[in-house]
Amino acid sequence: MTGPLSITLNINDNIIFLIYFFIGIGFGFFLERGGFGNSRKLALQFYFRDMTVFKVMFTAIVTGMIGMTFMNSFGWIDLNLIYLNPTYLWPGIAGGLIMGIGFAVGGYCPGTSVVGLATLKQDAVFYIMGSLFGMFVFGEFVPVIKNFFYSGFMGPRETIYKTTGLTIGQIGFFVIVMALLGFIGAEKAEAHFGKKEN
Amino acid sequence: MKKKRYSNPYLTGIGLGLVMLIAFWVTGLGLGASGAMMRTVVAVEKTVAPEHVNNNFYLKKYGGEGKSPFKHWLIFEILGVFAGGLISGALSGRIKKETNKGPRINNKKRWLFAFIGGGLFGFGARMARGCTSSVALCGGATLALGSWATMIAIFAGAYLTAWFARKLWI
Numbered sequence: 001m002t003g004p005l006s007i008t009l010n011i012n013d014n015i016i017f018l019i020y021f022f023i024g025i026g027f028g029f030f031l032e033r034g035g036f037g038n039s040r041k042l043a044l045q046f047y048f049r050d051m052t053v054f055k056v057m058f059t060a061i062v063t064g065m066i067g068m069t070f071m072n073s074f075g076w077i078d079l080n081l082i083y084l085n086p087t088y089l090w091p092g093i094a095g096g097l098i099m100g101i102g103f104a105v106g107g108y109c110p111g112t113s114v115v116g117l118a119t120l121k122q123d124a125v126f127y128i129m130g131s132l133f134g135m136f137v138f139g140e141f142v143p144v145i146k147n148f149f150y151s152g153f154m155g156p157r158e159t160i161y162k163t164t165g166l167t168i169g170q171i172g173f174f175v176i177v178m179a180l181l182g183f184i185g186a187e188k189a190e191a192h193f194g195k196k197e198n
Numbered sequence: 199m200k201k202k203r204y205s206n207p208y209l210t211g212i213g214l215g216l217v218m219l220i221a222f223w224v225t226g227l228g229l230g231a232s233g234a235m236m237r238t239v240v241a242v243e244k245t246v247a248p249e250h251v252n253n254n255f256y257l258k259k260y261g262g263e264g265k266s267p268f269k270h271w272l273i274f275e276i277l278g279v280f281a282g283g284l285i286s287g288a289l290s291g292r293i294k295k296e297t298n299k300g301p302r303i304n305n306k307k308r309w310l311f312a313f314i315g316g317g318l319f320g321f322g323a324r325m326a327r328g329c330t331s332s333v334a335l336c337g338g339a340t341l342a343l344g345s346w347a348t349m350i351a352i353f354a355g356a357y358l359t360a361w362f363a364r365k366l367w368i
Contacts, residue, residue, distance in 0.1 A: 002227025024278020034210035059211020064339030087344030095326025100355020106315015111231035118283030130316025178355035
């Protein structure tokens with residue numbers, strides 16, 4: 001069956017909602033398994049003492065990327081029908097930098113803070129309250145920076161392979177090589193800087 | 199129950215990647231997190247001041263007239279994330295009331311900075327139209343251009359801040 005099934009089989013919203021509850025369980029389960037319920041473990045990424053965030057994230061990205069590319073070529077999924085994050089370059093970069101500062105100060109990101117909450121981490125409660133407040137402020141403030149919020153628009157489905165004129169296979173190969181080199185570097189960094197943690 | 203070690207990060211990554219693949223295959227939408235929080239904010243604002251939500255172009259998208267902010271897949275997904283975290287935590291004996299922090303600060307300071315960091319992350323996530331789940335993880339796997347720019351910016355922002363925040367963690 002060619003995916004996304006919600007479109008090709010015309011599944012109704014309520015069933016999708018139920019399916020998403022189970023997808024969420026899988027998501028939360030693996031986040032907790034990996035240690036992402038613990039803010040300090042996450043933050044140690046930024047001191048090169050514990051590279052779990054990088055390792056998990058890039059293994060997941062590479063797994064997803066390879067899986068989707070193969071499924072597409074087998075005819076199992078139509079990549080033209082899946083959600084692709086639109087590119088608004090400037091708010092994307094500015095928002096990313098602000099998120100990064102928030103990550104180093106707060107220790108969590110939104111998804112991991114929910115896992116922290118589920119495992120009774122008190123700091124996760126404060127982090128979530130802060131996130132809700134930050135989003136409230138953004139919602140009230142965004143009309144003032146509306147032009148900026150829509151700036152750097154490069155299309156609703158812009159990808160690295162489209163922009164560079166390369167194929168998805170070439171970019172994918174490059175990402176895999178970078179990830180593997182990154183993993184080697186991450187292991188070395190942990191062996192060196194992580195000593196203080198053991 | 200004895201606290202178990204965390205799983206191998208590469209196996210965890212493969213697990214997360216497979217969950218993402220299933221999500222894309224079934225629904226075409228991937229994963230997310232911060233959107234569910236935004237919807238919670240809009241739901242509260244809508245209860246208190248529905249006209250205000252209708253008059254704000256951004257809030258209107260989530261909960262304008264006739265739209266229920268909670269009637270969205272992200273809400274059900276995030277409830278699942280909570281349940282999944284609970285299941286894994288329970289299986290590994292890691293459900294424990296505690297505050298994770300570096301050795302040089304006390305709990306109250308950690309809570310204050312958790313609030314501030316959460317605030318910044320929440321603000322930035324809305325500006326970038328998604329957080330680490332949807333943008334970095336899914337946008338990364340689909341090779342979306344803007345998502346890679348945002349992901350690199352997240353790491354850059356965090357590493358640039360790390361030195362100033364070192365007392366919180368190490």
